[in-house]
Amino acid sequence: MIAERMIELFTDYTLRNVTIGSMLLGAISGLLGCFAVLRRQALLGDAMSHAALPGIALAFLLTGQRDTFTLLLGAAIAALAAALWLLAIVRTSRIKDDAALALILAVFFGFGLVLLSYVQRQPTAAQAGLKSFLFGQAAALVERDLWAMLAIGGPALALIAIFWPQVKLISFDPDFARSLGLPVRRFEVLLTSVIVVAIVIGLQTVGVVLMSAMLIAPAVAARQWTNRLETMVLLAAGFGALAAFSGAWISALGERLATGPVIVLAMSALTAISLLIAPERGLLWRRWRLMRQWQSGNGE
Amino acid sequence: MLTPQLEVQLIAVIIAAACTLPGVFLVLRRMAMLSDAISHTVLLGIVLAYLISNSLASPLLFVGAVAMGVITVWLVEVVSGSRLVREDAAIGLVFPALFSLAVLLISRYAGNIHLDTDSVLLGELAFAPFDRITLWGIDLPRALFFGSGALILNAILLALFYKELKLATFDPALAATLGFSPAIIHYGLMTSVSLTAVTAFDAVGSILVIALMVAPPATAYLLTDRLPRMIGLSVAIGVAAALSGYWVARWLDVSIAGAMATMAGIGFGAAWLFAPQRGIVAQALQHRNRRERFAVQMLTLHLLNHEGASDAVIECHPRHLIEELRWQPAFADAIVRRAEQNGFIRRQGEVLCLTEQGRALARDL
Amino acid sequence: MAFAVEIEDLTVAYGDKPALWDVDLRVPQGVLMAIVGPNGAGKTTLLKATLGLIKPAAGSVRIYGQPYERQRRLVAYVPQRSSVDWDFPTTVLDVVMMGRYGQLGWLRRPGRAEREAALAALEQVQMADFAHRQIGQLSGGQQQRVFLARALAQNAEIYFMDEPFQGVDAVTERAIIHVLRKLRAAGKTVVVVHHDLQTVPEYFDQVALINVRRIAAGPVREVFTEANLRATYGGRVAILGANGSAGAVTTPTPAPGD
Numbered sequence: 001m002i003a004e005r006m007i008e009l010f011t012d013y014t015l016r017n018v019t020i021g022s023m024l025l026g027a028i029s030g031l032l033g034c035f036a037v038l039r040r041q042a043l044l045g046d047a048m049s050h051a052a053l054p055g056i057a058l059a060f061l062l063t064g065q066r067d068t069f070t071l072l073l074g075a076a077i078a079a080l081a082a083a084l085w086l087l088a089i090v091r092t093s094r095i096k097d098d099a100a101l102a103l104i105l106a107v108f109f110g111f112g113l114v115l116l117s118y119v120q121r122q123p124t125a126a127q128a129g130l131k132s133f134l135f136g137q138a139a140a141l142v143e144r145d146l147w148a149m150l151a152i153g154g155p156a157l158a159l160i161a162i163f164w165p166q167v168k169l170i171s172f173d174p175d176f177a178r179s180l181g182l183p184v185r186r187f188e189v190l191l192t193s194v195i196v197v198a199i200v201i202g203l204q205t206v207g208v209v210l211m212s213a214m215l216i217a218p219a220v221a222a223r224q225w226t227n228r229l230e231t232m233v234l235l236a237a238g239f240g241a242l243a244a245f246s247g248a249w250i251s252a253l254g255e256r257l258a259t260g261p262v263i264v265l266a267m268s269a270l271t272a273i274s275l276l277i278a279p280e281r282g283l284l285w286r287r288w289r290l291m292r293q294w295q296s297g298n299g300e
Numbered sequence: 301m302l303t304p305q306l307e308v309q310l311i312a313v314i315i316a317a318a319c320t321l322p323g324v325f326l327v328l329r330r331m332a333m334l335s336d337a338i339s340h341t342v343l344l345g346i347v348l349a350y351l352i353s354n355s356l357a358s359p360l361l362f363v364g365a366v367a368m369g370v371i372t373v374w375l376v377e378v379v380s381g382s383r384l385v386r387e388d389a390a391i392g393l394v395f396p397a398l399f400s401l402a403v404l405l406i407s408r409y410a411g412n413i414h415l416d417t418d419s420v421l422l423g424e425l426a427f428a429p430f431d432r433i434t435l436w437g438i439d440l441p442r443a444l445f446f447g448s449g450a451l452i453l454n455a456i457l458l459a460l461f462y463k464e465l466k467l468a469t470f471d472p473a474l475a476a477t478l479g480f481s482p483a484i485i486h487y488g489l490m491t492s493v494s495l496t497a498v499t500a501f502d503a504v505g506s507i508l509v510i511a512l513m514v515a516p517p518a519t520a521y522l523l524t525d526r527l528p529r530m531i532g533l534s535v536a537i538g539v540a541a542a543l544s545g546y547w548v549a550r551w552l553d554v555s556i557a558g559a560m561a562t563m564a565g566i567g568f569g570a571a572w573l574f575a576p577q578r579g580i581v582a583q584a585l586q587h588r589n590r591r592e593r594f595a596v597q598m599l600t601l602h603l604l605n606h607e608g609a610s611d612a613v614i615e616c617h618p619r620h621l622i623e624e625l626r627w628q629p630a631f632a633d634a635i636v637r638r639a640e641q642n643g644f645i646r647r648q649g650e651v652l653c654l655t656e657q658g659r660a661l662a663r664d665l
Numbered sequence: 666m667a668f669a670v671e672i673e674d675l676t677v678a679y680g681d682k683p684a685l686w687d688v689d690l691r692v693p694q695g696v697l698m699a700i701v702g703p704n705g706a707g708k709t710t711l712l713k714a715t716l717g718l719i720k721p722a723a724g725s726v727r728i729y730g731q732p733y734e735r736q737r738r739l740v741a742y743v744p745q746r747s748s749v750d751w752d753f754p755t756t757v758l759d760v761v762m763m764g765r766y767g768q769l770g771w772l773r774r775p776g777r778a779e780r781e782a783a784l785a786a787l788e789q790v791q792m793a794d795f796a797h798r799q800i801g802q803l804s805g806g807q808q809q810r811v812f813l814a815r816a817l818a819q820n821a822e823i824y825f826m827d828e829p830f831q832g833v834d835a836v837t838e839r840a841i842i843h844v845l846r847k848l849r850a851a852g853k854t855v856v857v858v859h860h861d862l863q864t865v866p867e868y869f870d871q872v873a874l875i876n877v878r879r880i881a882a883g884p885v886r887e888v889f890t891e892a893n894l895r896a897t898y899g900g901r902v903a904i905l906g907a908n909g910s911a912g913a914v915t916t917p918t919p920a921p922g923d
C-alpha cells in the first residue's frame with residue numbers, strides 16, 4: 001500500500017500536482033535560500049513572507065481578482081518593500097537587524113490582518129481562500145500553479161546562473177567586489193528579490209509561517225556535506241526536493257496530515273541528521289573520530 | 301460593572317504594558333527574533349500538555365506552554381552552540397519545526413478542541429470579555445486576570461533585578477566576573493518572555509505579542525539614551541498603540557489585533573523619520589550643517605596653504621576652488637558666503653583672503 | 666619621473682570628525698612605499714579613499730594621470746582586516762581565483778588560465794599546499810597570505826596593502842617581503858601600511874608619514890628622520906639609531922582608539 005501510494009503520487013492527477021509542485025518549491029527555495037543563509041540574512045525570509053500578506057490583500061482589494069498571479073505579484077511587491085525598509089532602518093538608525101526584523105514582520109502582518117478583515121466584509125464572493133496563504137494549501141495546487149512557479153522561479157535561477165561568479169564573489173566578500181568595481185548594491189537588491197521569488201512561490205504551498213524553514217533548512221543541511229558553494233547550492237536544491245517529496249508522500253499516506261507542516265518536519269529531520277553525521281563537520285562524526293584517535297593512541 | 305468595550309481596552313492596555321517590559325531587554329540584547337520563535341512554539345507546549353492532561357482547563361497547559369518557550373530558547377542555543385549554524389539560522393530552524401509539529405498534532409489528535417491555529421496567530425480580542433472567571437467573588441475576564449498577573453510579575457522581577465539585568469545587558473563579561481551568572485539572567489528573562497507570551501497570545505494572538513514586545517521598545521530606543529526613560533517610554537508607547545489601535549479598529553470595523561500592530565508600526569515609523577536627534581530628518585539637517593561647517597574649515601585651510609604663494613592669485617580665485625575642491629558652483633557660493641558672514645574671509649577684488657580669525661581657524665585644525 | 670599615484674588635497678571625514686586633512690601624496694612608479702603613522706592616523710582611510718571605497722570630502726586621486734574609476738584594473742588591494750565569513754563554503758584556491766574576476770568581465774567563467782594564475786600566486790606566498798582547504802581552516806597568518814595571493818593573482822600594476830605583516834611570523838614576513846621585491850623588480854608599484862619602524866629603512870625605498878595630515882613623504886633616507894617621526898608620533902617615539910635616521914621604534918604606549 002505504501003509503495004502503491006508512491007506511484008500514485010505521480011499518476012493521480014491531484015496528487016501529481018501536489019508532489020511536483022512541492023518538489024519544485026523545495027528545489028527552488030532550497031537553492032535560493034543558500035544566499036540568504038550565507039549572507040547572514042536567514043531570518044529575512046521569515047520577515048518577508050509575513051510582510052507579503054498585506055500585498056496579497058491589497059492586490060485583491062485593488063483588482064477584485066482572486067487570480068493567483070495578481071495576488072502573488074502583490075505579495076512580491078509588499079515583501080520587497082518590507083525588505084528595503086528593513087535595510088534602510090538598519091542602515092540609518094541604531095536599531096539592530098533582529099529588532100528591525102521582528103518589528104517589520106509583526107507590523108506588516110498586523111496590517112495584513114487589518115486588510116484581510118476588511119476584505120472579509122466585502123460582498124465579493126471570491127474572497128475565500130485568501131486565508132490559505134497563512135498555512136498554505138498544497139492540496140489545492142493545480143497545473144496552472146506549477147507553470148506559474150516555473151515562470152517566476154526559472155528566470156530567478158537563470159539570473160543566478162548567468163551571474164554566478166559575481167554572485168559568489170559578492171556573497172563571500174562584498175568589500176573586495178566593490179574594489180573590483182562591481183555594482184554591489186544592485187546585486188544585493190537582486191539577491192533579495194530572488195529570495196522574494198522563492199517566498200512567493202512557497203506561500204501557496206507551505207504558507208507564511210513555515211516559509212522560512214524552506215529557505216533555511218536545506219541550505220544548513222547542505223552546508224554540512226561540502227566546502228564548495230557550487231555543490232552546496234545543488235545539494236540544497238536536492239534536499240529541498242527530497243524533503244518535499246517525502247512530505248507529499250507521508251501526507252498522502254495518512255489522514256489529516258497537512259502537506260506543508262509534514263514537508264517542514266521532513267526537512268528538519270534531514271537537517272538534524274546532517275548536523276549529526278555529515279563527514280568532517282557532523283557532531284557525532286567528530287566525536288566518533290575523536291574516539292578512534294583516542295583508541296589508536298592507546299593501542300600504541 | 302465594566303462594559304465589554306472598556307474591558308477590552310483594559311485588557312489591551314495591561315497586556316501591552318506586560319509585553320513591553322521584557323521587550324525592552326530583548327531589543328537591547330539583540331534577541332528580538334526570539335519573541336517570534338517563542339510566541340509560535342508555545343503552541344506545541346499547549347498541545348502536548350493537552351494530550352497528556354486531556355483537558356483544556358488544566359493548569360498543565362500553562363506550565364507546558366511556558367516551558368516550551370524556554371525549551372525553544374535552549375534548543376536554539378544548542379544548535380548555534382554547535383558552531384555549525386549561526387544563531388539567526390538556528391532560530392529559523394528550530395521554531396518552524398516545533399510549530400509544524402504542533403499544527404500536525406492538533407489536526408490529528410485534537411481537531412475537536414478550540415485550539416484553532418488561525419486564532420493562535422491572530423487572536424480575537426473582541427471575544428476576550430466573554431471568557432470569564434470568578435475569583436474572590438469578583439467576576440473578571442480571564443485575560444484581564446492573567447494579563448494583570450503577568451504585568452505585576454514582570455514589574456516585580458524588573459524592580460528586583462534591574463541592576464543585574466542592566467549590567468548583564470551592557471557588559472555580560474563584567475556581570476560574570478562580578479558573580480551574576482549571565483545564563484541565569486538570560487533564562488530568567490526568557491522565562492518572563494515566554495510567560496508573558498503565553499498569557500497574552502490567547503487574547504491578542506502571537507503576532508501582536510511580537511509587535512508589542514519589539515515595536516514600542518525600538519521606538520523608545522530612538523528617542524532616548526537612558527534605560528529608565530526607555531522603559532517608561534516603551535510602556536507609554538505600547539499603551540498608546542493599544543488604545544489607538546482599538547479605536548481605529550472600531551472605527552473601520554477591522555481586526556483589533558492587526559490595527560494595534562499597525563499603530564505600533566506607525567509610531568515607530570514616525571520616530572524613525574522625525575525623532576529629535578536620531579530621526580532621518582534631524583540627521584539630514586545635522587549632516588548638512590556639518591558639511592557646510594566642514595567646508596568652511598576646508599576653505600580656510602586651502603587659502604592658508606596657498607597664502608603668499610606665487611600662485612595665490614589663481615588658487616584663491618572662487619572659480620578655481622570649484623575645480624580644486626570639487627564643489628558644485630551653488631555650494632561653493634553658499635560656503636563662501638557663510639565664511640564671509642562668519643568673518644573668516646573677505647574678498648579682495650576677485651580673490652579671497654583670510655581674515656585673522658580665519659587664519660586662526662585654519663591653524664587650529 | 667612618472668607617478669603611479671597622485672593624491673591631491675585629499676580630505677576625508679567620518680561625520681564631522683576629519684580623519685584626513687588636505688593630504689598630498691605622490692608615489693613614483695616602481696617603488697616600495699611605506700605608509701607610517703600611529704593608530705588612528707588615517708592610514709587605512711587613505712587607502713580606502715584612494716580606492717574609492719569611501720567618498721572623500723574633497724581632493725582628487727589619479728592613477729597614471731587618470732581618475733581611479735578608469736584605471737581600476739591596474740590596482741589591487743589587500744585590506745587590513747577582512748570581514749568575510751570564515752565559514753563560507755569556499756576553498757583557498759577559489760578565493761585566490763576571485764582575484765581574476767576583475768579581468769574576467771561579465772559573462773565569462775573562470776577556467777584553466779585563471780586556475781593556473783591562482784596556483785602560481787599561491788606558490789609565491791608558499792601556500793600551494795593549502796589550495797584545497799576550506800578558507801576557515803587556516804591560521805590567521807595563513808589567511809593573510811591567501812588574501813595577499815588574491816591580490817597577486819589580480820596581476821595589477823599598483824598594489825595597496827594594509828598591514829600585510831600583521832600577525833605573521835618572521836619567516837613569513839621574509840617571504841612576503843621577497844614577494845614585494847619581486848613585484849618591484851617587475852616594475853610594479855607597492856604601497857604598504859607598515860607599523861614596524863625599525864624595518865622601514867631595510868624594506869622600503871619611500872616612506873610617507875601620516876597623522877591626519879601628511880607630515881612628510883619621499884625617499885626613506887631624506888624623510889625618515891627623528892624630527893619627522895616626532896612630528897608624526899608626538900612624544901611617543903624612542904629613536905634607537907645613533908644617527909637619528911637609521912631606525913626607530915615606537916614605545917609600547919597604547920594609542921587611543923586602538
Ligand SMILES: Nc1ncnc2c1ncn2[C@@H]1O[C@H](COP(=O)(O)OP(=O)(O)OP(=O)(O)O)[C@@H](O)[C@H]1O
Nearest residue numbers: 679684702703704705706707708709710711922923
Ligand atoms: N567607519 C568609521 N566611522 C567613524 N570613524 C572612523 C571609521 N573608520 C575609521 N574611523 C576613525 O578615523 C580615524 C582614522 O582611522 P583609520 O582606520 O584610517 O586609522 P589607521 O591609521 O588605519 O589606524 P590603525 O593603525 O589602527 O589601523 C580613527 O580615528 C578612527 O577612529
Ligand SMILES: [Mg+2]
Nearest residue numbers: 708709710745
Ligand atoms: Mg588601519
